[in-house]
Amino acid sequence: MKLKRASQRIAALLCAAALLVNLVSTAWAASAFLRVGSASAAPGETRSVYVSGSNLEALAGVEGIVSYDNTALELTGAAMVGAFSALGTVNTETAGQVSFNGACLDGISGSQSILRLDFRVRPDAAAGEYLLGILIENAYNTGLGTVSLSGAPGVFTVTEPQTTTKTLYFYSGSSVSTLHKGEQVSITARTYGSQGLAAGKLEFRYDAALFTCVAAEPLSALSGAVKSLDTSRAGYVSAAFASKEEIPGGELLRLTLEAVADVDADTSVTFAASELYDTALAAMNGVGFTRALTLRRAEVTPETPALRVTMPAAARTNETITAVAVLDSGSGLAAADFCISYDTALLTCTGVKVSAGMESVDGVCIETNPKIDGGQVKFTFICAKGFADGAELVTMTFQPKKEGAVTLTPAITTSAVGADRRPIALDMCAASCEVKDPFFEVTFRDEDGTVLSRQSVRYRTAATPPDAVKAPDEAHHYELAGWGGDYSSITADAEFTARYTAIPHTEAVDKAVEPTCTKTGLTEGKHCSVCSAVLVEQKVVPAKGHTEVIDKAVEPTCTETGLTEGKHCSVCSAVLVEQKVVSALGFTVSGSVDGVTDNAMVTLLKDGVVAARGDVRADGGFLLSGLRIGAGTYTLRVDGGGCVAWEMPVALSDDSGSANVACLLLRIGDVNGDGTGAEDALQCTLDLQTLYDYLALRQVPGSFCDSADAARNELLVRYFLRLADVNEDGQVDILDYQRLYLLARNG
Numbered sequence: 001m002k003l004k005r006a007s008q009r010i011a012a013l014l015c016a017a018a019l020l021v022n023l024v025s026t027a028w029a030a031s032a033f034l035r036v037g038s039a040s041a042a043p044g045e046t047r048s049v050y051v052s053g054s055n056l057e058a059l060a061g062v063e064g065i066v067s068y069d070n071t072a073l074e075l076t077g078a079a080m081v082g083a084f085s086a087l088g089t090v091n092t093e094t095a096g097q098v099s100f101n102g103a104c105l106d107g108i109s110g111s112q113s114i115l116r117l118d119f120r121v122r123p124d125a126a127a128g129e130y131l132l133g134i135l136i137e138n139a140y141n142t143g144l145g146t147v148s149l150s151g152a153p154g155v156f157t158v159t160e161p162q163t164t165t166k167t168l169y170f171y172s173g174s175s176v177s178t179l180h181k182g183e184q185v186s187i188t189a190r191t192y193g194s195q196g197l198a199a200g201k202l203e204f205r206y207d208a209a210l211f212t213c214v215a216a217e218p219l220s221a222l223s224g225a226v227k228s229l230d231t232s233r234a235g236y237v238s239a240a241f242a243s244k245e246e247i248p249g250g251e252l253l254r255l256t257l258e259a260v261a262d263v264d265a266d267t268s269v270t271f272a273a274s275e276l277y278d279t280a281l282a283a284m285n286g287v288g289f290t291r292a293l294t295l296r297r298a299e300v301t302p303e304t305p306a307l308r309v310t311m312p313a314a315a316r317t318n319e320t321i322t323a324v325a326v327l328d329s330g331s332g333l334a335a336a337d338f339c340i341s342y343d344t345a346l347l348t349c350t351g352v353k354v355s356a357g358m359e360s361v362d363g364v365c366i367e368t369n370p371k372i373d374g375g376q377v378k379f380t381f382i383c384a385k386g387f388a389d390g391a392e393l394v395t396m397t398f399q400p401k402k403e404g405a406v407t408l409t410p411a412i413t414t415s416a417v418g419a420d421r422r423p424i425a426l427d428m429c430a431a432s433c434e435v436k437d438p439f440f441e442v443t444f445r446d447e448d449g450t451v452l453s454r455q456s457v458r459y460r461t462a463a464t465p466p467d468a469v470k471a472p473d474e475a476h477h478y479e480l481a482g483w484g485g486d487y488s489s490i491t492a493d494a495e496f497t498a499r500y501t502a503i504p505h506t507e508a509v510d511k512a513v514e515p516t517c518t519k520t521g522l523t524e525g526k527h528c529s530v531c532s533a534v535l536v537e538q539k540v541v542p543a544k545g546h547t548e549v550i551d552k553a554v555e556p557t558c559t560e561t562g563l564t565e566g567k568h569c570s571v572c573s574a575v576l577v578e579q580k581v582v583s584a585l586g587f588t589v590s591g592s593v594d595g596v597t598d599n600a601m602v603t604l605l606k607d608g609v610v611a612a613r614g615d616v617r618a619d620g621g622f623l624l625s626g627l628r629i630g631a632g633t634y635t636l637r638v639d640g641g642g643c644v645a646w647e648m649p650v651a652l653s654d655d656s657g658s659a660n661v662a663c664l665l666l667r668i669g670d671v672n673g674d675g676t677g678a679e680d681a682l683q684c685t686l687d688l689q690t691l692y693d694y695l696a697l698r699q700v701p702g703s704f705c706d707s708a709d710a711a712r713n714e715l716l717v718r719y720f721l722r723l724a725d726v727n728e729d730g731q732v733d734i735l736d737y738q739r740l741y742l743l744a745r746n747g
């Protein structure tokens with residue numbers, strides 16, 4: 001506080017000094033000097049201060065510095081003005097100082113302002129007087145001679161703030177100031193600092209007869225705020241905004257306008273800010289601005305009057321095209337023959353008539369040529385006194401033939417003349433039109449209204465009907481009869497609905513199928529041979545299953561194989577349980593051997609061929625079993641070393657299956673059957689006695705003839721005779737006795 005008061009006191013002293021200087025400079029009125037102007041403003045307000053020269057004489061250049069109190073004043077602008085502005089520069093880089101440098105080749109004399117300084121009083125500036133000092137560094141005249149130029153300071157008086165309400169100033173930025181129709185201008189509203197601004201309403205007003213609003217955009221300063229924009233009213237754009245935080249200084253809102261009037265006019269766009277509140281919800285004043293704009297009429301070069309053909313730029317092949325021949329005003333046309341050409345491949349001319357307005361115009365005669373179908377529409381214009389108005393002369397109608405770019409080209413066939421019968425200049429302006437086929441929406445519906453197909457169809461082409469079927473019912477099937485209309489050449493949006501013809505079913509019998517043991521059958525059914533609808537359904541008949549029959553088992557015999565029990569189906573013969581073959585049992589021959597059993601063998605022979613062979617056990621028994629041989633009578637032979645082979649018939653039949661035989665095996669000479677023969681001389685004595693008895697009495701020993709079985713006895717007797725035939729000559733006689741005797745004696 002003390003410091004501030006001190007600075008105010010210094011400022012007051014400086015002001016006193018300034019007043020003194022002013023008095024002095026007044027006293028030196030004859031000499032040249034530069035004076036800084038004085039101003040008075042409240043905090044927040046802006047004032048411009050001019051530096052002006054007095055008593056100047058051909059001053060060609062000056063350099064100097066204006067100083068100001070940077071703590072109280074904010075420099076918002078500085079520029080050389082007047083004659084020094086062209087070659088003048090200012091430097092405001094140093095706070096509290098403005099260095100200026102002005103020059104003017106012709107020099108200036110008398111009194112003139114050379115420098116403008118814009119100051120804004122800082123919001124917190126204390127009331128008081130602040131010196132605006134000036135120091136002249138260099139000054140020279142047109143002769144480049146140094147000029148004595150003194151400086152006179154000014155005073156900037158800061159008054160007490162008028163209210164406690166903060167005032168926020170808004171400034172404009174603008175892209176251009178002079179516009180022509182169709183050109184755009186952007187005007188930006190901005191602030192320098194915001195003094196805590198938090199909410200408010202911003203409004204632009206402009207002349208809606210001259211401009212349209214192209215865009216209104218909130219800018220960076222409002223980027224953090226909630227905002228709404230209203231551009232719905234002509235000539236007025238408003239933006240409301242609100243933010244919890246202080247809105248930063250800078251650009252707030254940009255309005256872009258487009259000039260729509262081709263006029264010369266001076267107009268302006270005004271910007272106002274209202275309902276401003278700071279972050280403490282205290283109301284603030286807003287000072288807006290007015291931006292002057294100048295509208296200039298577009299320069300137009302005068303044109304030669306023309307005969308113009310006009311018609312729509314686009315047309316459809318299904319519609320006629322109306323074209324008009326128009327004469328510009330100011331032609332002064334008195335007479336001419338015109339011909340308007342068209343392409344007969346694309347257009348047919350369907351009519352030409354003099355435009356209604358022209359028939360009643362006095363002195364004007366328009367004759368049309370009835371031959372209009374050859375690609376040329378001709379007419380003659382006559383107005384003896386010259387026709388100065390603009391008017392429609394003739395109206396033509398054309399029917400397009402197909403798609404294409406059509407052009408109507410006017411031409412003068414006999415030169416156009418004015419009222420003085422001298423040729424006049426008349427431009428010919430053709431017109432073009434793009435002719436396109438239209439497309440129509442075609443809908444195909446089923447009988448019940450269901451949309452089956454919706455398609456876009458080119459004018460005069462065919463629509464493509466969809467597939468349409470109606471399900472058969474009990475009595476009928478249905479054939480598509482048509483769509484209730486011609487869709488081969490579409491010329492408008494259209495709907496078609498399917499029509500069906502009911503046709504009775506054609507019955508066809510589905511034959512019954514008998515079931516088999518394993519496969520199902522079917523009952524008789526019926527269907528329609530045309531649409532295949534089932535009229536009587538065929539029902540499945542279950543399979544019958546097999547009828548089982550037992551195949552009896554066959555017992556095997558000795559020689560024949562047997563079979564196990566099986567099952568088969570008597571209907572289809574399928575084997576259900578397979579019969580298995582049981583092997584043949586085979587024959588068994590067993591028996592016992594009396595006498596010699598050591599190394600004895602048994603052989604079964606059939607017609608001299610060995611059928612089976614086996615060993616004789618020590619106890620004399622033997623067994624030939626499982627013999628896979630045929631039934632019949634075999635010879636059983638028992639052999640042993642030094643023994644007479646025993647042979648006997650054995651009958652094998654399927655009935656018996658086996659045979660059990662008693663055999664005898666004795667060494668040669670053992671005629672008494674005691675088991676020893678000539679190898680034992682002592683026992684052999686008994687054999688000699690028995691042989692002697694046989695030779696003398698023909699008496700067979702009892703052991704060879706006592707069987708009750710006659711056939712057995714016969715075998716035994718025959719075996720005895722072979723035992724007794726010791727010399728093996730086929731006879732039993734004394735020579736056998738002699739031989740046995742010698743064998744026993746010699747051992």
Ligand SMILES: [Zn+2]
Nearest residue numbers: 477505528531
């Ligand atoms: Zn059918």
Ligand SMILES: [Zn+2]
Nearest residue numbers: 517546569572
């Ligand atoms: Zn079967």
